[in-house]
Amino acid sequence: MSVATIIGTAIKTATVLLGVGIGKITIIPVLIAALAYFNYDLMDPENHPRVTKQLRKDYDFVVIGGGSAGSVLVNRLTENSDWNVLLLEAGGHETEITDVPILSLYLHKSKLDWKYRTQPQDTACQAMNDGRCCWTRGKVLGGCSVLNTMLYIRGNRRDFDGWESFGNPGWGYEDVLxxxxxxxxxRNPYLARNTKYHSTGGYLTVQDSPYLTPLGVAFLQAGEEMGYDICDINGEQQTGFAFFQFTMRRGTRCSTAKAFVRPIQLRKNFHLSLWSHVTRVLINPQNKRAYGVEFIREGRKEVVFVKKEVILSAGAINSPQLLMLSGVGSRPHLEELGISVIKDSPGVGQNLQDHIAVGGLIFPIDYKVSFVMNRMVNINTALRYAITEDGPLTSSVGLEAVGFISTKYANHTDDWPDIEFMLTSSSTTSDGGTHVKNAHGLTDEFYNEVFRQITNHDVFGIFPMMLRPKSRGYIRLRSKNPLHYPLLYHNYLTHPDDVAVLREGVKAAIAFGETNSMKRFGSRFHNKPIPNCKHIPLYTDEYWNCVVRQYTMTIYHMSGTAKMGPSNDPMAVVNPELRVYGVEGLRVIDASIMPTITSGNINAPVIMIAEKGADMIKARWIQSSRSKRDNVTVAAS
Structure with missing residues (x-):
């Protein structure tokens, strides 16, 4: 990296973070920064994959969606040099800003975000503008792996064994590991030695955070104080506490675009089309076979044809939307919108699951050790980041440790916790009430009443996340216009068991803040009564039942909307090989296929699904080619 680029990165990052005006920076650094970024764009040191200007008329495979699953698929499918593969992505490239871990929340509601919002429902998100939850989704090569907090969590052994028990052979834990x-x-040498659960040499870099505050170790000590082990939560035992691991490389984000797409950009059988909004999959109504894809690029409608398969990897919102636009979905819904029905599949868009947590559980402390943005982020830390690739800017919005715990509703003798603690050296108030509030969609009235007095104070935060929700949402088309956003119904907390588990998670979080390990920092719960719940006696179960419906925070893990299941399941959309029921040459490979959501952050499971899906595709077509060769041999003899 050149000196000019280093200085440019430092100044640009600090400018974005602090809102520094030109008048506050001397003219010489500004000129250097401008030159650096002019050269940055010319030299492209980030090695962005080149967009294919002239597409072929047809391809063996077309992958729709260049996110966490699609990026893996094109890498693995192009390993066969005989296959031509096209990747269609609605967004563009990552930027230098997306690389900086601390900036992930600044990407929400940017041009890299689809900016989805759910329909108003009174069961949750009552502290948000219009009572609507903000569902950030990546509209960029690399998808949500470009906008997420990079947490690497695989889930629980029983999640996958459960999938298999539902009638999906080959999806048990020992199969997917x-x-x-x-x-x-x-990159953690201690974990890398445990070859039963970890490996080295893959495309996706997984590492510990380069930067921790003193709160990080205290979080683990507090977990031990509560009776939990410190363990490898991606290994033999999930219940317990650990430092988070991240999909990060040398202090910068390791998105799936960086990990899987950039290394293959010179493969001649790989084509990439960005800013390409797919409008539908073309399916022959006679033989029910997918034969092409229609999309909009540069304002024009284009079509490419497919010789083998179309693969939907557009995510748990866009994949079911495209299925419905293509005639695969609930017959009454499609006919109501005037869409010709290819396959009556009532499960499309149903079974929507997500992980939610309670936001705003904040604990002020007496020591200046937490992640207060206006103190921790400045020109010095920006230079440190650009030159040595460490320091506060490598922190993923203050996320330091994780705890998997069991409430009274879980079986304590079993390693299947029902709450995940996301433990942070920051919280909603740590950036002065700006970007976090905006990303979560909180109203000004709610923020000011509850949090204004502790804005920019030293705090830590606990986000108790419910791991296995029983509530199910759904997705509907707004119209048959593919550019209209679908209607999203979260149905959070419509099942009473979900309310009970989340309430107990909140009570456990408050108990965590009362441990001696946290009291050493002067920890005390910020107990400002929550609007809409003041009429209920404080800290009763009824009060907490009300609270969890206010600052209901999605963890952006939408899944399950094209579920995998056996042929006798009327709500299954794909079979255990991820092939769409009733349509030849069409698969869904992304978070949509999860029958039930995994117990933890879902980016790692989505990448796993794509790795396994790619092998299924290879096996199918390699077997097909062998059968053809055998038939030719028999005929010739």
Whole structure:
């Protein structure tokens, strides 16, 4: 990296973070920064994959969506040099800003975000503008792996054994573990030695955070104080506490675009089309076979044809939307919108699951050790980041440790916790009430009443996340216009068991803040009564039942909307090989296919699903080519 680029990165990053005006920076650094970024764009040191200007008329495979799953698929499918593969992505490239871990929340509601919002429902998100939850989704090569907090969590053994028990052979834990390991390049030497659960040399770099505050170790000590082990939560035992691991490389984000797409950009059988909004999959109504894809690029409608398969990897919102636009979905819904029905599949858009947490559980402390943005982020830390690739800017919005705990509703003798603690050296108030509030969609009235007095104070935060929700949402088309956003119904907390588990998670979080390990920092719960709940006696179960419906925070893990299941399941959309029921040459490979959501952050499981899906595709078509050769041999003899 050149000196000019280093200085440019430092100044540009600090400018974005602090809102520094030109008048506050001397003219010489500004000129250097301008020159650096002029050269940055010319030289492209980030090695962005080149967009294919002249597409072929047809391809063996077309992958729709260049996110966490699609990026893996094009890498693995193009390993066969006989296959031509096209990747269609609605967004563009990553930027230098997306690389900086601390900036992930600044990307919400940017041009890299689809900016989805759910329909108003009174069961949750009552502290948000219009009572609508903000569902950030990546509209960029690399998808949500470009906007997420980079947490690497695989889930629980019983999640996958459960999938298998539902009638999906080959999806048990021992079946999927090799695919988690296939992607991984584990940089923690202690974990890398445990070859049963970890591996090195994969495309996806997984590492510990380069930067921790003193709160990080205290979080683990507090977990021990509560009776939990410190363990490898991606290994033999999930219940317990650990430092988070991140999909990060040398202090910068390791998105799936960086990990899987950039290394293959010179493969002649790989084509990439960005800013390409797919409008539908073309399916022959006679033989029910997918034969092409229609999309909009540069304001024009284009079509490419497919010789083998179309693969939907557009995510748990866009994949079911495209299925419905293509005639695969609930017959009454499609006919109501005037869409010709190819396959009556009532499960499309149903079974929507997400992980939610309670936001705003904040604990002020007496020591200047937490992640207060206006103190921790400045020109010095920006230079440190640009030159040495460490320091506060490598922090993923203050996320330091994780705890998997069991409430009274879980079986304590079993390793299947029902709450995940996301433990942070920051919280909603740590950036002065700006970007976090905006990203979460909080109203000014709610923020000012509850948090204004502790804005920019030293705090830590606990986000108790419910791992296995029983509530199910759904997705509907707004119209048959593919540019209209779908209608999103979260249905959060419509099942009473979800309210009970989340309430107990909140009570456990407050108990965590009362441990001696946290009291050493002067920890005390910020107990400002929550609007809409003041009429209920404080800290009763009824009060907490009300609270969880106010600052209901999605963890952006939408999944399950094209579920995998056996043929006798009327709500299954794809079979255990991820092939769409009733349509030849069409698969869904992304978070949509999860029958039930995994117990933890879902980016690692989505990458695993793509790795396994790619092998299924290879097996199908390699077997097909062998059968053809055998038939030719028999005929010739």
């Amino acid at each position: 090799p695919y988690f390991k296939k992607s991984q390049d584990q």
